[in-house]
Amino acid sequence: MNVIEIKNLTKMYGKVRGIEDVSFNVEEGEIFGFIGPNGAGKSTTIRTLLSLIYPTSGRATIFGKDIITAAPEIKKDIGYLPSEVFYYDNMKVMDLLKYSASFYKKDCTKRIKELADIMELDLTKKIDDLSLGNKKKVGIVQGLLHEPKLIILDEPTSGLDPLMQQKFFDLLEIENKKGATILFSSHILSEVQRLCDRVAIIKDGRIVTVEKISTLKENTYKKFKVETNSVIDKNFFNIDGVNQLEQDGGSVSFLFRGNINSIMKKIAEIEIANLWVEEPDLEEIFMHYYEKEE
Amino acid sequence: MNLFKREMKANRKSLIIWSIGVVFMVAAGMGKYSSLEGTGQSMNALMADMPKSLQAIMGTGSLDLSTPIGYFGVLFLYLAVMAAIHAAMLGSNIIAKEERDKTVEFLLVKPVSRTRMITSKLIAALVNILIFNAVTFASSVGMVRKYAEGEDVTGDITLLMIGMFILQLIFLVIGTAIAAIYKNAKKATSLATGILLFLFILSIAIDLNEKLDGLKFLTPFKYYDAKLVLEEGGFEPLYLTLSALLLLGLTIVTYVFYRKRDMNV
Numbered sequence: 001m002n003v004i005e006i007k008n009l010t011k012m013y014g015k016v017r018g019i020e021d022v023s024f025n026v027e028e029g030e031i032f033g034f035i036g037p038n039g040a041g042k043s044t045t046i047r048t049l050l051s052l053i054y055p056t057s058g059r060a061t062i063f064g065k066d067i068i069t070a071a072p073e074i075k076k077d078i079g080y081l082p083s084e085v086f087y088y089d090n091m092k093v094m095d096l097l098k099y100s101a102s103f104y105k106k107d108c109t110k111r112i113k114e115l116a117d118i119m120e121l122d123l124t125k126k127i128d129d130l131s132l133g134n135k136k137k138v139g140i141v142q143g144l145l146h147e148p149k150l151i152i153l154d155e156p157t158s159g160l161d162p163l164m165q166q167k168f169f170d171l172l173e174i175e176n177k178k179g180a181t182i183l184f185s186s187h188i189l190s191e192v193q194r195l196c197d198r199v200a201i202i203k204d205g206r207i208v209t210v211e212k213i214s215t216l217k218e219n220t221y222k223k224f225k226v227e228t229n230s231v232i233d234k235n236f237f238n239i240d241g242v243n244q245l246e247q248d249g250g251s252v253s254f255l256f257r258g259n260i261n262s263i264m265k266k267i268a269e270i271e272i273a274n275l276w277v278e279e280p281d282l283e284e285i286f287m288h289y290y291e292k293e294e
Numbered sequence: 295m296n297l298f299k300r301e302m303k304a305n306r307k308s309l310i311i312w313s314i315g316v317v318f319m320v321a322a323g324m325g326k327y328s329s330l331e332g333t334g335q336s337m338n339a340l341m342a343d344m345p346k347s348l349q350a351i352m353g354t355g356s357l358d359l360s361t362p363i364g365y366f367g368v369l370f371l372y373l374a375v376m377a378a379i380h381a382a383m384l385g386s387n388i389i390a391k392e393e394r395d396k397t398v399e400f401l402l403v404k405p406v407s408r409t410r411m412i413t414s415k416l417i418a419a420l421v422n423i424l425i426f427n428a429v430t431f432a433s434s435v436g437m438v439r440k441y442a443e444g445e446d447v448t449g450d451i452t453l454l455m456i457g458m459f460i461l462q463l464i465f466l467v468i469g470t471a472i473a474a475i476y477k478n479a480k481k482a483t484s485l486a487t488g489i490l491l492f493l494f495i496l497s498i499a500i501d502l503n504e505k506l507d508g509l510k511f512l513t514p515f516k517y518y519d520a521k522l523v524l525e526e527g528g529f530e531p532l533y534l535t536l537s538a539l540l541l542l543g544l545t546i547v548t549y550v551f552y553r554k555r556d557m558n559v
Contacts, residue, residue, distance in 0.1 A: 013556075047559060050402070050403050051402070052556070053559075072407045072410075073405065075405040078403065082399050086397055087400060088395070089395075099300060100404070104405065
């Protein structure tokens, strides 16, 4: 079953493009990544799904219900964490969370305590006095306290230290195992890779591809840089799957796509001083998809 | 209910400050009457000798300044302006602040419709202006009675306060309607108070220049003029009808535009 179904969704801000003809589905129980650079339309899509803004054309459903006409009903089961967290400043953390909980017809007090413990959040502080990271934690607790069936996260990790990020991801995985579907938007590929089953890549307001992470990984390049003790033949690494081969004295760099073993064997044949293998960054993934399109 | 409570709490401090302000205004204004009291009719004669423009600006007109209630009628103009400013600011702010403070992203992802959100906010605003009105009423009755020497003024003041309440309602929905239409939340309040000042100046201009008399239907300040209310002992049906139409129209505008509009996040 699809929890989110988006069909030809377009949002124009006057003549300025927001998103164009966006279509994808998120299935029940999956963690779905939504990645793209800043300004690509991630937040626009999410805000349209949450009916904060209305589509110019196209439609979308959540839990099989229309996002506009059934908005209040749908939102009973949605937890949302915005990229930037803004709250009523003169409230205490606990007051805000209670206010947040008061919109849902269930008792969330126990859950608030639980989540605050996990995220190490002080409930007695004033929101005014919190650091960016701690405000983010308030956002996380606030988004999860009613045990939503669909969790929507818009660049959720900014401001969290790596330790907290890990706790947060663990939390998400637990929620996911309990049955929650997660839509996770980010511009950082690595965090999406770790968590998600599938991703949609958006660029300039359009969906470039919707792919399984595993497929995406197989299809993407890895960046290799090899430093050798002696200068080697330029064509030594020129095997199937190697691209953009460059040599600068004792160091060789190239992009590789294919079976990782074939290139490792090749490297093992020579004496090397140092080796770097890097995941391509997002831009490079995009480059890959642009090349494919052309 | 939670939204209503939240709004009552958020506006509590401002309401207290405004209430203290209006009590002070009534007390200080009526305090001046004691110095006038002894002069009797000579004050009226003096005012009548003044150029008409000056009378208009001071808002005296045909009011009998030698009686406490006539004097209060002059003061009422300023109380009404104060109440209108409070209402307009409250109205525009209560809607616009969610976008200005970016809390709209918090609120509208909760299971609340925009209609319910506006209704809760309007009810909270209504209670706020009612309290402001009640404070003005109580302090006015208290102060005017002090000088009225047993004369019953409560009826007249009640009438004036009902007029002021309708005025507050009109400016409240002017505020909410502007905030609902206008995307720039920061400017909504300035625009609402700007319109208010324009309408107020227009009402004075009408007093100054008889040729402008036809414009009196344009400014609500003219509908509940103390002179008119005290002389007639009631309200003009035409003005009441106009008020009702304005209230209805602007309330509909508030709902319709806010429901349709993209949130500025």
